[in-house]
Amino acid sequence: MEGLRKSNSKLLSVVLSILAFLWVFPFLFVLINFAKSGTVYNLGDFWDIPKEFSIGENIEYINDRISIYISFFNSLFYGVAGSVLSIIIAALAAYGVTKLNIKGKFYWFLLIYSGTVFPFQMYLVPIYRAYVKTGLYDTQFGMILFYAAISIPFCTFVLRNFFQATSNSLSEAAKIDGASDFQIFYKIYLPMSKAPIAALFLFQFSFIWNDLLFGLTFSKSVGVRPIMPNLSALAGTGGAIGNVPAMLLACLVASIPTVFIYSVLNKHLEKGFVMTSK
CATH class of the missing domain: 1.10.3720.10 (MetI-like)
Structure with a gap:
């Protein structure tokens, strides 16, 4: 019985970890990409950490529209x-x-x-x-x-x-x-x-x-x-x-x-x- 409880607990932990990852995944995507320029985003990989920040350029782009x-x-x-x-x-x-x-x-x-x-x-x-x-x-x-x-x-x-x-x-x-x-x-x-x-x-x-x-x-x-x-x-x-x-x-x-x-x-x-x- 105790072994069954431990296995159920591990399974629950795995399921909750997967759900937590799926929940956090879009937020991580936003944090990594919001400071990139449009060109860097289109030509690079989604998960590349930006070397140069283009926040000012993006704000100007938003304000123009x-x-x-x-x-x-x-x-x-x-x-x-x-x-x-x-x-x-x-x-x-x-x-x-x-x-x-x-x-x-x-x-x-x-x-x-x-x-x-x-x-x-x-x-x-x-x-x-x-x-x-x-x-x-x-x-x-x-x-x-x-x-x-x-x-x-x-x-x-x-x-x-x-x-x-x-x-x-x-x-x-x-x-x-x-x-x-x-x-x-x-x-x-x-x-x-x-x-x-x-x-x-x-x-x-x-x-x-x-x-x-x-x-x-x-x-x-x-x-x-x-x-x-x-x-x-x-x-x-x-x-x-x-x-x-x-x-x-x-x-x-x-x-x-x-x-x-x-x-x-x-x-x-x-x-x-x-x-x-x-």
Whole structure:
């Protein structure tokens, strides 16, 4: 029996090592090739370590074709504003349907959560037409409004689970001391939900940052478009064929915010999972 366990453990280690290699392989490819020039990349081997770095040349190549800096800050703005706005509204809604005396709490929650029942692609045409009629199309406010609205149902679901697991004795004691419902929410429940809020911010920011479909549909100008649609435009202008290292560099730059936010919020992530799954 012990020999069988050891063999199973070795087999599992081999399988996990193979999977880890397959996961890391594309990243290694990017690190080795993003600093090469287009000519060196096309004439050399994929795994040749570059002797000369052409990062400046690649950045110039990118800037000649897309406004990566503007779109970078657009996505950063949308990710932060959309995530924060959706979490604030969802926290208020979750607190209302769990701790306040409201008739039909569960049905109000179902109404909010029904936004996740249908595929997001179903919203494209009606929202596009509404945006064109109301003047929200191709505006930063329209992009933030959409990203916040589409994130609210999931955030409400997570925070509702968290608030339901907390004891009502805290709010009852605060009410005896004369605290209002909003004060109880703001001073007691909101600080307690720091871990699930951190996890939600990471998820929603990553979703908004990596979005391609809605960014292409609801924006067209340089000053409004997020970064992912611009990266797809870089590939469409011959970037993926004419200068692969420049495309790799652009993708590497685009991955920086999500990696940074994950590294900052990582300590809250596992705790947030545990607390919201109870």
